Amino acid sequence: MIKNNATGHRLVEKGKYEEAIGYLEKAIDYAYKMEPALIDLNHEIKLDDHMGAPFNNLGWAYNELEDYEQGLEYMEKSLLILPNQDWEYVNKGNALYGLNEYEAALESFDQALSMGNEKYAYYGKGRSFYDLGRYEEALEQFDIYLSMDETDLDGFEGKVYTLLQLNQHEEASRLANDIIRQEPDNYEAYRIKAGVLEYTEDINLLKEHYRSMTERFPGHTEVYAQMIASYSMLGDFEQAESSYDAAVQKDHSNADIHIAMGDAHMGRSMYVQAAKYYDQAVQLQPQHEESSINKLRALYNARRNYQCIAFGEEAGKQEFSSSLIPWFTGQCHFDLEHYAEAIQAMERVVELDPNDDDAYATLSYSYYMLEEYDRAEEYWEKSLELYSGNSMALYIEDLLQDSRRPLGERIKHFFQDNYLYIASSPDVDTILSELDKQDMTTAEIAAVIERAKHPQDMFTSVIYGDEYDRLTGSIEQDVIYEDQGTIAYFRIYEFNFNTDDRFIEYLDQIPNPEAKKLVIDLRGNTGGNMDSANNILDALLPECVTSMLIERDGYADSYYSDADYVAFKKIYVLVDGDTASASELLTMGLSTYLPVVTIIGQDTYGKGVGQRVFEDKANRIMVIAVNHYWNVRQNNIMYSHISPDIYVKSSKLEDYMKLVKAGR
Template sequence: MKQINRIILLVTLLISISLLSACNPFSYTKRMELEDQVTENNQKGYDLVERGEYEEAITYLDKAVEYIYKLKPSLVNLDHEIELSELMDSPFNNLSWAYNEQMDFEKGLEYANKSLLILPNSDVEYVNKGNALYGLYRYDEALVQYDQAISLEKNDKSAYYGKGMIYYDRHQYQEAIDEFDTYLSLDSTDIDAMEMKIYSYMDLGDTEQALSFAEDLIKRAPTNYETYRIKATVIENTGELADIKKYFESMIEKFPDEMDIFVQMIKAYSAIGELEQAKASYAKAVKKDKSYVDLYTTMGDIYSDHSLYVEAVEYYDQAVQIDPLDEDFNINKLQALYNGKRNLRCAAFGEKAGKQLATSTDIAWYTGQCNFELENYPEAIDNFGRAVEIDPDDDESYANMAYAYLMLEDNDKAEEYSEKSLNLYADNSTANYVKNAIQEKQKPLGKQISKFFRDDYLYQDSSGNLDKTLAKLDEANLTNKDIADVIERVKKPDDWFTFALYGDEYDQLTVETGSDITYEDQGDIAYFRIYEFAGNTDDKFTEMIDQIPDPEKKVLVLDLRNNSGGRMDSSNHMLDVLLPEVVTSVLIDKQGYTDNYYSDASHIDFKKVYILVDEYTASAAELLTLGLKTYLNNVTVVGRDTFGKGVGQEVFEDKKNKIMVFVINFYWNVRQNNIMYTGIKPDIYIKSDKLADYMKVVN
């Protein structure tokens, strides 16, 4: 935001001495020393703001204020207007300016208000307050301040600029043009105002006028790169590839050392959908100067905007290598890893970045999210804990800590952190979910399971004597066997997939075997044996497949024999790795509501894909098979008809009592194809159970 700021003049010292001498307990010499300190620190602070060194400037301006408070302690809690010299006013006004430049508009407003309490006021003080209010999106109030500045000084160009920006943000483009015209009548050389006027014409749809003004700008400053850059923005707005290409080539010829031309060119091509042209411009630019970091961040942003998150990581990583301590570069890479579901890499990189940049809440937050996805709940709690240390008002991180504690069944801690989140923001959905879940867990186990069954069982309308049978769960002193018997009686008679597990069966199921997936590099064949879809199977698969060189030259084999399924989200995430931007599956609950899984644009291609199946291939394994077969044209299913489980389960677990209750919760389909009871028929039938016989087809 444009502003003009005054600096205290030495002549004010004499005025201030006479004003203060009657009421100040200091000796004349002491007053002179204090006033000298005010003047000196205010001058240094002002000069530093002018140079853009805002942190250091604030340090000096704060010192000036300290000396002012020593001279006049009543100013500390000033709440009414008082007439004093400019000496006592200027540091507050300059602090407002400095904080506004730092984008800390709350502080900017605080010091502007204090400055305005010390009379007489100037147009500059009203402009600073207007700028702070503008930064806080309090546009109506800001306009009042700018008008007040103009009433005091009709040639205060900063006030006109501020009004122009407000009208522009409000899409009142003609009004914005009028204000920028007034500004330019006072300062005809200001490039920023000219640029905003051109943008206003473009947003009015008057490209011809915008182009005319841009060309006039070049005539006025034919050697100024910025004027050509502004015209390029207008040319981009036409959307004509030939015109854009021709103009940028002329810019490169005129300004061969301006690497920013390539950045603007890349953005322009991307904006009109010419991604290949953008990539070609990037390649040319990197040959010219591979150290120009904006090239990498721009390409990363473009790939992210196209949901090509994995590709974006490569470019953000280049930026990190150039400047490992740049917080934004690290956050960009971390965010792309998270969005691309590269959770293992995300967690590892986040831990490393967090040690170097310990003051970044975003780094701690994204690292926590990735650890949460990996079910590394203690690590996630540590990450979110770092985030709230940095920002104690981060309700979302408190809520995520609460959720992680809930998953660990540490209900006391879960309740503690959900309350901390809700104290900051009462409508935080995660914290409210945790709070309600804890309240539910305080009920007897039987009542919890009864509610779970009523809420989540897909076939309850077909379940005979539902209320009467579930009433048994309200009784006291139920054993796990009692609960299992009730579930067996209340479920639909032909429902094989609703049941309770407890005792030895619970122990066997919850033992971590680590044998859910294996990978073998067989030269031209990438062979994966997937035994089940556990919580982290997708992450392991993704990590392994990312390491395969030149996958488009290889054959992918997914061995899903004897795989009875598991986590549907794990299967969907694996589809995301292998498919372009599609709806990988649709889940349909008992009310008919749907929940869609999507894949992003990033995907890994193979020359050919073979999926090995048998009659025991079911559920999530069938989803992976059907998803790949439906959306890719190079997939061959080998083996025998699959099981045909087109439904999914929801699970209630109580770790303390060692019991799980599985209930059928939803139907699933891939592009409206559900394989319940029918299964998936292979393209090539194999009677044998031997892997060698299956692989003969592949080879």
């Protein structure tokens, strides 16, 4: 045991942490044989000094690998084996610091100092105070640490950044310059100075400093990653791209360069581009967990759900410890309404992180949508136990309580809460009170809603029985894509919940879109899900507000497009008199924000409202109630229409496409 522990200790000191763990685990196995009580130890026990050493060293190794939960676990056991040493409390403090438990870390560092004068306890306190925003106290601790070790650059770096936070910029700059004078050949000294220039936002001095760094340290390609991060933070994206190009020419195999460029694109909400850079890092370092998480995060934010799932499931086969990989995979399944698959992924999340209240809430919602109400209740309770303010769990709680009411009463409350014209519908309360009757049939409920809606409302309806079965049966293909050479042709028949995902999946497969014409055929498309239409706009538009939904109380809900988009040489939208609602929103959004859009066809229907849906699968009924108006840049087409740029009397596709091919 002593030999394995000593070997492990030396390997940790040399930075060979993985190798060290193997020796230290062997030492611990031998300790368990010598003292079986150590296996499930939960109280203090006094043993020879060497018995606790391998636990301490193993905790240290895991800390260095940034696996702080494992590090803390072994440190806790080390501290149960008496007598204790000050460095054990330092290691525990470092684990707690890594877990962002700064107050607890301070207590552990203070305990170390009560037993001796371990210098790293002062350094640990300095970092903890810094992250707590207690900069005066942090500066005091860094000064004590540096008085004990005048050569440690980590201590100087901590002091420099603390001075910056205290707005002592000149002092921070002087200290950084002093470090360079003392360590003229030390790359880290120049890196610290670059941080000072970045913080003070002196872009010209920063560029000159980075130029000197690349000349003085040609072998340190990591400087380019810092350059990319600095220029991106300062808003000079052109300079960040130049730094990336220079780095790639020097060493394309440096994963950190690609990660930095991915981060730069994420900061600009260019998620699709970010995912491409993160993917290069993954290709170079398949075992690097953070790169996989970054790529998943980018794909999720870009609403590339199918790509996110495919990559997440592949990454899930690796021995990664982070719950974020199944979390992103599960969220993408959830957004696609793949509830069984979402449940499978989220169960893995809570296995890795039992304190994830959002994962329990998603499990609850998924079970609710599968009408497994007992399981839904079990998980929303777990979510709220962890965080009483979880909005999704509270929403599910309301849904579950509502599900216990009679069907008629539930529909009455839905209509009262959501119907846009409730205030202008005559005798609506009296009519809706009929829904309080017990054991109403779906036909009777439909008749009440028909009488309760506004006389001029053509868009509110109730679907039940055989008609419900036909509507909710297997959904016909809602998106068709054809590669016609220089033309990318899409036919969208209706907007379902996943129409946007299917459209975007095809969109990302189009080579050189900027050289092609995009045709979106919306003839006969009477609308559907507004989220779906807005998400397609997000994929095709630069940064803007794609639309705004306005409810009866004046509450407005805006949809946004991020900076990332797929650009085409020309876009044609094909419409007719049946093109309505979400189809009109898509048409209007594209023509409002893009100069390359031409609308071909006939005047559209003119439906500037959207609906909200109540559905009860067990009773085979769906209530579709007008809920809001929608605007694109303050324009609404209710009781009006969209006029095409080019009129076509014919209903034949070939007559439309002649104009597209002619470049009209």
